[in-house]
Amino acid sequence: MAAETFAQMPSLADGGAETLAWMRRMRDEQPLWVDAANMHHVFRYADVQAVMSDPARFSSNIGRILPGHDPEQISANLPWLDPPDHRRLRQLVSQAFAPKTVVGLRPRITEIAAGLLAAVPDGEFDFVERVAYPLPVIVVAELLGLPPADRAFFRDCADRLLGVGDAGSAEAGSAAIAEANRELREYLTAEAGRQRGSRSDGLIAALTAAELDGQRLSDVQVATIAGLLLTAGHITTTMVLGNALLCLRDNPEAEARTRADRSLVPAALEEVVRQRPPFPRVVRVSTQDVAIAGGVIPAQRLVVASTLSANHDERQFPDPERFDIDRHPNRHIGFGHGIHFCLGAPLARAETQIMLDLLFDEFAELRVVGEPVHNESEYFGTRKMTVFARRS
Template sequence: MHELTQPEGREDPYPRFDALRRTAPVVLAEDGALVLTRYAECHAVLHDHSLGRPDNEEFFTALGLGNWKDLPALWTLNSSMLLANPPRHTRLRRLVSRSFTARRVQALKESVAALVDDLVEGLADGGDFVEKLAFPLPVAVIGELLGVPEADRPGFQPLVRDWTRILDVFDLDALALANEAATSLRAYLGDLVDERRRAPQDDLLSALVTEPGGDGEVLDREEAVTMAALLFSAGFETTTHLLGNGLVALLEHPDQAALVRDDPAVVATAAEELVRYDSSVQITNRVALADTEVAGVPVAAGDRLVCYLGAANRDPDKFTDPDRLDVTRNEGGPLSFGGGIHYCLGAPLARLEVQLALPRLLARHPHLRLDGTPQRREGLTLRGYLSLPVAV
């Protein structure tokens, strides 16, 4: 597992995942966590109600960060729905799900398609795919959905990058940058929440803070700020990486790129296959909420479990010839969006963006190719490109 943290391991973790899955699919790591790499066990863990999100307070205290509640980066992350367990998670998920609906996502389809066409034209002379399409597209879409003014959206990229870097690199320098970023995010979003309370508009943030459901509840100000930070960050960072990873996979497999470009019937399966083949989220964690058993191994309350989603998505017991990219594949969903009560709320939105962006890009620029050396994001939890130069 140590090899996965090295540059060559981060560049292509899949051969190492395969070796681990074949020789030690369920193994105790040096830190005591139970590591799982097969699809069946990872799927079971994600759907097991006796397993939940870890309480990071003990972890932060052990690092000498007993004041973590005063650190915006840690407070925002730890108080978000992402790391909550029932009943708090149930309440937050219910309040956001009733407004973040499939109908609201589908209502964006025409505007997303028009935006894609504009961004695709912007690549007529080549350039950085991340800068010209993979970043501005999901930022514009989640910004439109939430109600963030267009002029303010580009400024979120460095803030979200600095904040989420602590998911991969946790040291004092990274934490300092993350705190600065989270402070700026919370200040901006706090002002926007206050504005939407005073003058609601037709956007998701207004709905979250002004439209009570049958229970009469809305998110309070603190919850709304944290939820907006989570939705904005998750809404573009992982989708940016998904678009970049997907494009590279297609350019490395011209026959599959041709299918995506020329056959509308494969668009839906292609998006799912690209999500499986090189997921932007590679790892997720759970903790035992009570004594239990996982994959035949006794697990005590408080023990951690680590699911390597990238390994599970290449499990030959689930997917035929899993290291082969096949955009017509229809063998069930990958675990890239998680599972159970924490299944990614924005999965339909991410799929929509991939289904619209990559076929239109390849149709407009059929001779698109990589041009130069891409720059990968550091770390293993989130996998993607910071820059991806292409030529047409």
């Protein structure tokens, strides 16, 4: 195999076809790959799982080798924390997405989802704009206890973070995301200050009253956690909903079976997350020299573990390119693995199951029109997706 085959990872802009073919070659021929930026990539399921399972050798605190980050923000940035700090903060935050909490949210999720579907017309519309991101952004805004008057701003920030709309060039898109992050951080910091000491039953007020290591969280720390919940509770669901329609488009027999037997919806969505995980990779930092994937990763290197590749690894999943709603067991790592398993997974599962069930109830026909506009790297999913819907 020529060296240039491994020179650069393909973009996900085509929906992942080129990337998946490239990753298949990498799993077979170069399971440990060093890119031009000296980042070390692993692709096989066992190696990806090992990286995600071992915080002692693969630290989540990438800020340790990427300078310029605010220590106060890092102290509350759950994805960047290692034990024991990670455990203490996750216990504090996990109440928002605990299974018991999510069960209590199901009636409200159903009400929001039904309202969104009632507002869309028969004919063509953008599924992402009208359905896939409004549902979770409304849910997470209510969960945080944000004032209804501010939810339009909150949604606008979410739009820009997801790249919804036309940003123009890649540089303009990056600038828009950075600006949205700044505005959202400033807003949430101010909101934490406003809600401190209030009787609001939202999560922001609860976090301002909580203690970590005997001390109250600062407004900046509360804002950092709230920003994380936007990602965990919003982007995950948006990606999975769009990906579900793509998987069913490509597998009409599975769609027909799932429409006819709604008990298959949960298994179908797990297979969606296996084939098209919302976050295609995780990044860690090696804390020591580590032998893995037939090579050695030196200490203090950025390590990229491809969940997308792992979920398509023939060593773990028989016939991995086949969309199989009967796949059992389905030990995918599309929601992560280990101590950093996706905080928003229970909420994302509930929202996507409820919405898919309602979509089948509402529309006799629902099909993707043309090719969606796909995210290119950070998230694996669509930014725009035109669908045709017919109620009867």
